[in-house]
Amino acid sequence: MNFVDPKEYSYPGLVRKNRYKTILPNTHSRVILKSEDEEDFLSTYINANYLKGYDGEEQAYIATQGPTVNTVGDFWRMVWQERCPIIVMITNLEEKNEVSESMKSCFIATSILCKQLRTEGVVDILKTTCQLRLDR
Known part of the structure; x- marks a missing residue:
C-alpha cells in the first residue's frame, strides 16, 4: 500500500480541493497545473x-477525482494543459464513498494488461497493480 x-x-x-480527505495525490507523480503565480500552491x-502505461x-x-463545484475549473485547465484526448468517468452518478478509486484503477489496469497481452501473449497483474499503487 502507498x-x-x-x-x-x-x-x-x-x-476544498479534495473530494475526500483520505485520498491525496502522491507527490512524485502529481499533476501540477501551470499558473501565472507558480509560488501559489493552491493555483x-x-x-x-x-x-x-504499458x-x-x-x-x-x-x-x-471527479470534479466538484470547487474544482471543475481546475479539472478543465488540466484537460486543456495535458491535451487529454479521452476522458473516462467511472463512478456512480451519486457517490456515497471512496469505492470509485478502485474502479478507476481496475479500468486503467485492464487497458495496460490488454496491451501487454497483445504484445507479449502474457499478463503480469501483480506488477501492473503495484505500479498503479505507486503512481496513485
Whole structure:
C-alpha cells in the first residue's frame, strides 16, 4: 500500500480541493497545473496523478477525482494543459464513498494488461497493480 502523509498537504484552503480527505495525490507523480503565480500552491494543485502505461510508458494516463463545484475549473485547465484526448468517468452518478478509486484503477489496469497481452501473449497483474499503487 502507498500512503501519503497528510502533512505534505497542510495548506490553508486545500481541503476544498479534495473530494475526500483520505485520498491525496502522491507527490512524485502529481499533476501540477501551470499558473501565472507558480509560488501559489493552491493555483497549481489538482488531486490528480500521472500513471505509467504499458512497458513503463511515462504519463500514459491521468487518474483524478471527479470534479466538484470547487474544482471543475481546475479539472478543465488540466484537460486543456495535458491535451487529454479521452476522458473516462467511472463512478456512480451519486457517490456515497471512496469505492470509485478502485474502479478507476481496475479500468486503467485492464487497458495496460490488454496491451501487454497483445504484445507479449502474457499478463503480469501483480506488477501492473503495484505500479498503479505507486503512481496513485
